[in-house]
Amino acid sequence: MLVTSRLTYRYGEGGPTFRFPDLRVGVSEPALLLGPSGSGKSTWLHLLAGILTPESGSMELAGTDYAQLGGAALDRFRGQQIGLVLQRPYFLEALTVRENLAIARRTAGLPADATIIHSTLEQLGIDRYADRRPTQLSVGEQQRVMIARALVNQPKLILADEPTSALDKVNAQRVSDLLRSRAAELGAVLVVVTHDERLRADFTQVVELRPVTDQATARVDP
Numbered sequence: 001m002l003v004t005s006r007l008t009y010r011y012g013e014g015g016p017t018f019r020f021p022d023l024r025v026g027v028s029e030p031a032l033l034l035g036p037s038g039s040g041k042s043t044w045l046h047l048l049a050g051i052l053t054p055e056s057g058s059m060e061l062a063g064t065d066y067a068q069l070g071g072a073a074l075d076r077f078r079g080q081q082i083g084l085v086l087q088r089p090y091f092l093e094a095l096t097v098r099e100n101l102a103i104a105r106r107t108a109g110l111p112a113d114a115t116i117i118h119s120t121l122e123q124l125g126i127d128r129y130a131d132r133r134p135t136q137l138s139v140g141e142q143q144r145v146m147i148a149r150a151l152v153n154q155p156k157l158i159l160a161d162e163p164t165s166a167l168d169k170v171n172a173q174r175v176s177d178l179l180r181s182r183a184a185e186l187g188a189v190l191v192v193v194t195h196d197e198r199l200r201a202d203f204t205q206v207v208e209l210r211p212v213t214d215q216a217t218a219r220v221d222p
């Protein structure tokens with residue numbers, strides 16, 4: 001369960017304060033955070049990912065308020081508990097797909113477990129690309145490798161930032177299906193941030209940010 005309360009963030013002194021809606025997201029209740037450009041979606045995702053530190057508020061995952069963590073403790077928590085999927089793939093290009101996943105595990109202080117790496121690639125239908133470099137794959141295949149890397153540490157929270165915006169309808173649906181089915185299998189909470197309205201029907205909770213600059217408010221669909 002991910003539970004956030006009264007999260008706020010401000011870019012520098014004098015900048016607008018973003019006040020984010022409280023979230024309560026359980027396993028098998030994936031949440032979609034929608035909002036137009038500039039409404040603060042990426043800011044929100046970066047807070048949830050522990051990349052930005054909130055000005056105030058709490059974020060609790062598996063009993064830990066990680067808004068209170070910093071330094072090495074936050075790095076370890078993020079590496080082991082949170083899997084991040086971004087809009088555009090980025091990889092260590094000199095390394096193979098398999099090696100990219102191994103690095104993701106080692107960076108989080110986990111052993112590079114060949115069995116887990118293989119089964120993660122297999123579940124995403126990309127085990128045959130394990131020894132290729134990511135640049136030798138299509139954009140859609142790279143997207144699946146990025147999802148595999150986000151899942152390889154078996155995180156408790158999967159966050160995805162605009163994972164489908166650059167994809168056509170068929171591939172967008174495939175990515176949405178993969179994220180939801182893998183999250184359910186791992187017993188992980190899934191939160192997707194997007195302006196892609198096509199995803200709305202796939203998600204249990206939809207939270208909308210309004211395009212306001214000094215205060216972000218939301219409507220929560222039951």
Ligand SMILES: Nc1ncnc2c1ncn2[C@@H]1O[C@H](COP(=O)(O)OP(=O)(O)OP(=O)(O)O)[C@@H](O)[C@H]1O
Pocket residue numbers: 011015035036037038039040041042043044195
């Ligand atoms: N580093 C920064 N310094 C100051 N202001 C910033 C910074 N990053 C973002 N902002 C501002 O905060 C607001 C929200 O940005 P954010 O990227 O979170 O929006 P978004 O909803 O994700 O937009 P998009 O869909 O276009 O990516 C924008 O007005 C943006 O200009």
